[in-house]
Amino acid sequence: MAKYMILIYGDAQQWDAMTAEQWKAHDAGHAAFWAEAGSRVLDGRQLENAPTATSLRADAVGQIHTTDGPFLETKEGLGGYYLLEAADLDEVLALARLLPELNYTHSGIEIRPVVDRG
Template structure:
């Protein structure tokens, strides 16, 4: 089954990291991706522009569509990236999420294609 591992973190803390801290974080993500590759579990993923001001929200409220700058909701943590992984079950997805180097990880099952 496929799961999205959505990585959230504190935008201000992320922006205040030193170059050395950023480099170490990238090394840790590379290790995580190697773990996924060893398990043939990597299906996709990307780092997102971490500044929440880069987000644009399109909202359809039943016929009236609005476009606003910024994220859908104000929150203490912002979505910074995601991995799409193959896991045997939720427990397996949780074990993968625990191996991520930082942040808060929300795990969401992917709905299989219908058809």
């Protein structure tokens, strides 16, 4: 079994503008995902909006600098993740298609295999 990270991106302003009813439907979509994925979900969390992030970068001489917010200017910020264990990418793709973020034009999903060096 391999591990895969599902990264969920979206526009924080769009998420903030959602009504209570829209959030209820959105949460139901995630509940359906969890129910279908079952024990394949190793972890999953919603993250605070990108403006609350703190970024660290090293300069040319190795000094570390801290900045507020994400380093890159982007409209879609990382909003959450799931860590799954699955037989292959096709299994993860089938599950990821259940996520409600695919119902919005301002959000998307990225899937990456987790490196296993051991």
